[in-house]
Amino acid sequence: MVYVVSRLASNLVRQWTGKAHPFLSIPLRGSSLGTVSPTSAPFAQFHSSSASTSTSCTGASPRMEGASQLRASPGSEEEHIRLLESLRAAVKATCWQLLGTESELTASKCTKFYSKQSGQDDMALFYHDGKFYSMDATCPHEGGPLELGDIEDFNGESCVMCPWHEFDFSLATGRSSMGLQQDTYEVVVVDSEVYVKSDTPYAREKPSARTADSRGPSSSAAEATASVDTTPSADTNTLSHRAVQVLNTVDLAEKVRLSRSLYSDWQSGGVTQVGRCQPPDQPPRRDDIVVLPSSKLRYKKSKSKQGVINLLHALCNIELWAVDLSWDIVARFSDFTVGDDKTPLPTEFFAEWAKVADDESKHFDLLNSRLVALGSHFGANPVHNGLWDHAHDTAEDLLGRLAVVHMVHEGRGLDVQPVTRDWLAEMDPDSLPMMVTIIEEEITHVGAGIKWFRWICEHSTPPLDGVSTFQALVRKYFFPGYLKPPFNKEARELAGFTEEWYLPLVKPKAIKK
Known part of the structure; x- marks a missing residue:
């Protein structure tokens, strides 16, 4: 049996795909192609849909299964055309x-391929121990770049380790010991060429048109806008001025002290005015704390004391940024108004985020104290600023900030907390009490995000539907625009974050799992 391809068919497919396709390496009897009837099995199923735009995948491999059933026979030009249409649909x-x-x-352990389709993830192609593996490139935890992670043997499997927070993902299955699941894709090698099976089109170069503005509709900026007037008020003993003081403080102990003192003063009446003060573009860090771009960060995960330290250090980093994000929303949106009547945010809004900042300060202190008890400290490892990227993107969009930072990211924190808690209970039981405290309070933080997101939507002109507006903003600001299970349904429901908010943002493939 000899593999031959019609020159005409090959030229058509080259014109259509830019490359000959191994699907067309059809074993035929005889030395000439002749004509293969589109009604012959297995072409019949393809010919009937040749005019369709459907992209659903069949089970065929690149070298079509059952092709040996085909027979070569002479035919008319019309039959040739029908064959080529069938071949085109079949590919x-x-x-x-x-x-x-x-x-x-x-040549490298991983190659990244960029999605050419809006709302779909990029793909990471790994080469390890003589085999190719493929999965979505974005970590389902907090969006870390898996293509930059190290490949390690973990629990008897070859896993890629997320460079942000050490979450492991099996190259073969996409499963993580932290309870998450990453989508994987079949890869084959045919005639020294590598193929992946996915209905998302990919490119080696990042599409130039793929920008934040192209990922979804904008939020209701006309109905809900923040004033750009940053003229400071005469009184600096305001919530906003002191929030900015916290944001600009680099000494960690002093930062926590100032943060908790500010909330205490607000509660006791020592601070009564919200005021207005421009926050920094990004809060500074102490000189000895190495802040790397998220693409440059590396962690090593292991079931050891150092593994515990690395995990606690990563959690410390999340909590420290959470302190800053909570005070930033107070200062940055202090003069925010909504609707045609320019309704200002109620004092309760600022009081609630001051409480969230106080909680996050406590969480950082608890985690850092545990690090010190284990012989380490915050700053011993490099950290990333990935969370602040979303703060920067939503600096002029309060609904976007609430949606992405305080609902998506905080919600993902709820999803992974049970597995994180169980892992620490095994490896470092002394960490368990603080983890219980943290997850209980984080539920209220997600609840705050949803509460004020709803409030702004309801007071907009005209009123906005909260659920659909949230989903549009996630598609706009949170690349690739969808979420991944598993979800901590119980904790999310306690926060008021019910399934109608986030399940429509999950890929159908992931829902079926």
């Missing part, structure tokens, strides 16, 4: 995409 229906040659893709 599309398989969802196999050529990624490159085996030699170029084995």
Whole structure:
């Protein structure tokens, strides 16, 4: 049996895909192609849908299963055309995409491919121990870049470790010991060329048109806007001025003291005015704390004392940014108004976020104290500023800030807390009491995000539907625009974050799992 391809069919597919496709390497009897009837099995299923735009995948491999059933026979030009239409539909229906040659893709441990389709994740192609593996490139925890993670043996499996928070993902299955699941894709090598099976089109270069503005509709900026007037008030003993003082403080102990003192003074009446004061673009960090771009961060995960330290250090970093994010929302949106009547935010809004900042300050202190007890401290490892990226993106959009930072990211924290708590209970039981406290209070933080998101939507002109507005903002600001299970449904419901908010943002493939 000899593998031959019609020159005409090959030229058509080259014109259509830019490359010959191994799907068309059909074993035929005889030395000439002749004509294969589109009604012959297995082409019949493809010919009937050749005019369709459907992208659902069939089970065929790149070298089509059952192709040996085909017979070559002479035919008319019309039959040739029908055959080529069938071939075209057949190639599309398989969802196999050529990624490159085996030699170029084995040169590095991972190659990133960019989605050409809005709202879909990029893909990471790993080469490890002589095999290719493929999965979505964005960590389902907090959006870390998996293509930059190290590959390690973990629990007897080859896993890629997220460089942000050490979450492990099996190269073979996409499962994580932390309870998350990453989508994986079948990869084959045919004639030294590497193919992946996915209905998302990929490119080696990042599409130039893929910007934040192209990922979804904008929020209701006309109905809900923040004033750009940053003229400071005469009285500096205001919530906003002192919030900015916390944001600009680099000494960690002093930062926590100022934060907790401010909330105490607000509660006791020592501070009564919200005021107005411009916050920094990004809070500074102490000189000895190495803040790396998220793409440069590396952690090592292990079931050891150092593994516990690394995890607690990563959690410390999250809590420290959470302190800053809570005070930033107070200062940055202190003169925010909503609706045609320019309704200001009620004092309760600022009081609630001051309470959240106080909680986050306590959480940081608890975690850092445990680090010290284990012989380490915050700053011993490099940290990333990935959470602040979303704060920067939503600096002029309060609904966007609430949606992405205080609902999506805080909600994901609820999702992973049970597994994190159980892992620490095994590896460091002394950490368990503080983890119980943290998760209980984080539920109220997600609740605060939802509460004020609803309030702004209800007071907009015209009123906005909260659920659909949230989903539009996630698609706009949170690349790739969808969320991944598993979800801590019980904790989310306690916060008022019920399934109608987030399940429509989950890929259908993930829901089926």
